[in-house]
Amino acid sequence: MRRLVLAAAAATAAALTLSACGTTEPAADKTEKKTAERISLTDGTGKKVELDGPAKKVVGTEWDVIEHLVSLGVDPAGVADVKGYTAWDKAAPLKNAPKDIGTRGEPSMDTVAALAPDLIVATTDLPPAAVTQLQKIAPVLNLKAADAKDPLGTMTKNLDLIAKATGTTAKADELKKNFDAKLASGKQALEKAGYKDAKFAFADGYAEGNQVSIRPYTSGSLIGAVNDRLGLKNPWKVKGDPSYGLGTTDVEGLTKLDKDAEFAYIANDTDKSSNVFTGALADNGVWKSLPFVKGNKVHRLPDGVWMFGGTLSMESYVDSLVAALKK
Structure with a gap:
């Protein structure tokens, strides 16, 4: 009888051990998944930018940044000078009603903070002091505004960085492919004319x-x-x-x-x-x-x-x- 009791106790202990092991495995998987989703970027200034995952709520301080976001299928939560963007950039119209965060050169920090963004995308045209303030609100991806040595390369590099930050790299590849095709067809049409x-x-x-x-x-x-x-x-x-x-x-x-x-x-x-x-x-x-x-x-x-x-x-x-x- 004593042997049966001991055997039963041992079986119960083994079951508890297996059960305990089973509860720790999903937690480990969750941690591994979260680590896998992390995104590490080097922005246009050489600064490392770390994100827990693809940014969903994004604010942009410059119109080319906004166009990149919209063309990638990301509706920006905040846009600098919405009225100006709407008038000057009709190729990538806003599909939502983003919050106007102020001018491109002087965004409202309070307005940006109230949006609680996952990511702020700026350019080197923004004064460094403003970028420093924005970094206290959320991660800032500061892109090189322009480079006369390679204007097209700079444009596509910025597109790729935003795509990586927002998990839309496949769309970026599609946009670049379409752009190259447009240049080829345009050249052919002009030569024919x-x-x-x-x-x-x-x-x-x-x-x-x-x-x-x-x-x-x-x-x-x-x-x-x-x-x-x-x-x-x-x-x-x-x-x-x-x-x-x-x-x-x-x-x-x-x-x-x-x-x-x-x-x-x-x-x-x-x-x-x-x-x-x-x-x-x-x-x-x-x-x-x-x-x-x-x-x-x-x-x-x-x-x-x-x-x-x-x-x-x-x-x-x-x-x-x-x-x-x-x-």
């Missing part, structure tokens, strides 16, 4: 009082790099800045462009000062004497193509350019 190696100058302009400033987009700009890939020649003689590849000149500087050059620009009807070419320069003698003006080779491309955007904006640019030059 007789614009192979054509000289093509892109610029924008602004008026402050009676002073008109023209901003040439050199080959170091994003638009300039796209034009190069389309087989067009950039006739600007001015030097662009090291980040955005943008130059500075005035209406007199336009006389230095080749006589057979085409000229194009993008303005926005919500910002009247952005269209100096039909405004402040309309009656300017120098402007009216330019060969491309006299030859009807000035092209205003459609509003809503953000010149510093992502793949969707650049695809929209290609479409609008091909349409303008084929007329």
Whole structure:
């Protein structure tokens, strides 16, 4: 009898041991799964950014960042200058109603904090002091704003970083593939229309009082790099800045462009000062004497193509350019 009792006790102890082992295994699996979901990134400043998993609630401080998010299928919780983005970037319209967090250069820290984001995506255009404040709210992925040495590479690298942070890398690959296809088809269409190696100058302009400033987009700009890939020649003689590849000149500087050059620009009807070419320069003698003006080779491309955007904006640019030059 005693032997039976001891045997029963031993069996019970063994069962409890097995049961205890069984309860610890799922916990270990859960820990391993959580570790596997962690995301480690190196941002545009070389800083390590650690996330517990793909970010779902994201705030963006710059319009190209917002475009990347929207094109990846991520609806941003907070957007800098919603009204401005809506007017200037129609290639990737907002699908939700994000909170306006203030201006691109000065986001409201209180507004961002109230959103309790998983991730804040900024660019190096934002003052370092503002980035430091944002880092107290949530992890900040600070992207390199631009690089005239490789504008297209910088754009796609930023897209890839945001995709990795949000778990949307497959979508990023699709966007890049579509973009390359658009460049190829655009180049083919322009060659067919007789614009192979054509000289093509892109610029924008602004008026402050009676002073008109023209901003040439050199080959170091994003638009300039796209034009190069389309087989067009950039006739600007001015030097662009090291980040955005943008130059500075005035209406007199336009006389230095080749006589057979085409000229194009993008303005926005919500910002009247952005269209100096039909405004402040309309009656300017120098402007009216330019060969491309006299030859009807000035092209205003459609509003809503953000010149510093992502793949969707650049695809929209290609479409609008091909349409303008084929007329």
